[in-house]
Amino acid sequence: MCVALKRCAYRHKGKIMENTNIVTTEQQAPNTISASNAIFNVQALGQLTAFANLMADSQVTVPAHLAGKPADCMAIVMQAMQWGMNPYAVAQKTHLVNGVLGYEAQLVNAVIASSSAIHGRFHYRYGGDWERCTRTKEITRDKNGKNGKYTVTERVRGWTDEDEIGLFVQVGAILRGESEITWGEPLYLSGVVTRNSPLWVSNPKQQIAYLGVKYWARLYCPEVILGVYSPDEVEQREEREINPAPVQRMSVQEITSEVSTRTSAQESAANVDAVADDLRERIDTASSVDQA
Template identity: 50%
Template sequence: MSIQLSDQEMSILGAMPGPAPCGFDVSTMMFDPDLMGRLERFAELMATGKSTIPAHLRGSPGDCLAITIQSMQWRMNPHAVAQKTHVVNGTLGYEAQLVNAVVTAMAPTKDRINYEWFGDWHKVIGKFATRQNGSGKSYQAPNWKPEDEQGLGVRAWATLKGEDEPRVLELLLTQAQVRNSTLWASDPKQQLAYLAVKRWARLHTPDVIMGVYTPDELEPVEEKSINPTPAKNSSRTERLRSKLTADAPMVSDEEETVTLDGILLKIEHAQSERELNEVVADAKHLKNTEQTKARKAYKEQLIKLRALESSEQDLN
């Protein structure tokens, strides 16, 4: 994260009063009109960038101001932080790599966070395939079976200042339910370590990354009515159905969001027609344009499976 600031930006930030970022306090800044004015001018200049900031920040000084303030709290370069942001469902999210850098730099620990992986990772390391989605774009997908993930995990720990015993957190690969990055296929150990650090910080030093979320945490979750209220004039059958619904087990609100990429992964990972047909129900939740792409991938995979089955029968 070594993106250079321009001379004009350096002059704006360098002219700020006080002990600069190390003593930066948001509450003090809000009541300092001179400091706020300088930050706003810096954000306006930053928003004019083309190659130094991502597309979702260009022409948006308000978002650039928020990132600048956050960067000063973290003692980091605003441009470097900006490059590690994404917009997910209208909310600004930060990449896992940045969150890990923040925790390492800002957490009140005696040492850096340590890692220890356990389990037979040879079952999944290097076991990925390069495929194409409906639009022809190449991506890497897991080429292992779900049972291969059993017992694989990482142990993360660090010792807080003033304590003698380290705070330890263990995380299994099977617990990583939302996997939006293709790095989960090509480098699952790194991705799980990133996730472990984030969860360690959420548990032991929540103030360090309060209000900071990675894209996987910003995925929408559909609300479900656990105990619907029946209509006053409902029939006996409707009242019975309502009671049965109320007595049913609670449904977890952490269902994986159905996305086109996720459906395409399942289709191309299917090993039989039965597995392929199981994806159809989920694909119905996609948009019409996405369903068209999923349908095309379904037909292609079905042809491959039937051709493979036919060749195996010929050999027998």
């Protein structure tokens, strides 16, 4: 409720009189709606559907895996509503890995840092000699595509698995209502198996920090990123040949011929052994060289 003063002036007997009236008005709260209850509001759901259709018609401002797919764009819109972010900005930070929609680690980190679950920013502790993991090198690989084999040049790490032993990061933040930093468990670089991002080669300290933030959030404030995964958390499946070469089959005639050959070889070996035994027996029983 809002109380306002309404002033009006009038002239009475040559004097300017001022009359003050108290006017009572009702202050309306802003019409806001969350992503969770939008599906139960017919008007809001219609507006979201129209926006998702408009978003799906985009050719440049949305990634290829979302273009022309209103239902997937609707999921992005609702997720952006929950985070209070621009749906187009959220869409640009998504990737499709093995049929699973993944969000970039940078976006997930920003969502957690800007949420009300923590106070301030995240804190990081690094352990070990990270200078050992700063070298990179270029290699050439052969890959199979639709049009045959092709060659690509990639930059890979220039260090070994032994160099990663002992390197870790520890992530911490101040939870809402607390005054001290809550530190998570150390995350060791040697224990990170899935590394889909090329930044694991050029900037491993940043990537492991992003991953540590997600692990910390899933333990201490899971409601912030419930059901949200980054490409580094989705295991990359190994490529396999879809149409392998058929196994060479043998005809009945070839099998019979092979069996006959093996039988003949076995019989020949048996005959040789018999002749050798007979010859040794004659030598042993002979009384002279002429008899042998």
